[in-house]
Amino acid sequence: MMKKIMILSAAALAIFLAMPQLADATQVQNETTLMQDKAVKYTEVAAETLPEAVTKALAKDYSGFAIDKTFKGDDGSFKVNVSKAGAKTTLLFNSKGELIK
Numbered sequence: 001m002m003k004k005i006m007i008l009s010a011a012a013l014a015i016f017l018a019m020p021q022l023a024d025a026t027q028v029q030n031e032t033t034l035m036q037d038k039a040v041k042y043t044e045v046a047a048e049t050l051p052e053a054v055t056k057a058l059a060k061d062y063s064g065f066a067i068d069k070t071f072k073g074d075d076g077s078f079k080v081n082v083s084k085a086g087a088k089t090t091l092l093f094n095s096k097g098e099l100i101k
Contacts, residue, residue: 042071042079053097054078061099062091 047070050058058067058080065082072078076095081088092101 040073040075040077042073045070045072047080050078050080051095051097053095054080054093055097057093057097057099058082058091065089 047067049072050070058065062082062084065084068081068083068088070078070080077100078093078095080091080093082091083089091099094100
């Protein structure tokens with residue numbers, strides 16, 4: 001009986017000590033992801049200057065949406081603000097017209 005209590009106590013202690021490390025690792029990963037998103041600087045451009053691949057993707061997957069604003073990132077990506085029936089969405093494309101986010 002005493003042996004079982006010791007094993008359970010040791011297991012509980014190990015789990016208790018591991019939890020803060022797991023939480024810290026998750027927080028650092030989330031902060032890194034946010035920093036990567038902020039690194040790209042966008043400049044507003046005319047919708048007519050979007051690459052053909054991006055305009056085709058918009059026409060195919062977002063027909064009926066109005067293009068409100070378009071931006072080009074310094075990494076070659078494109079951010080497109082669209083709206084339909086009062087609902088606004090921001091889309092992020094790479095230069096090949098592939099939806100990133």
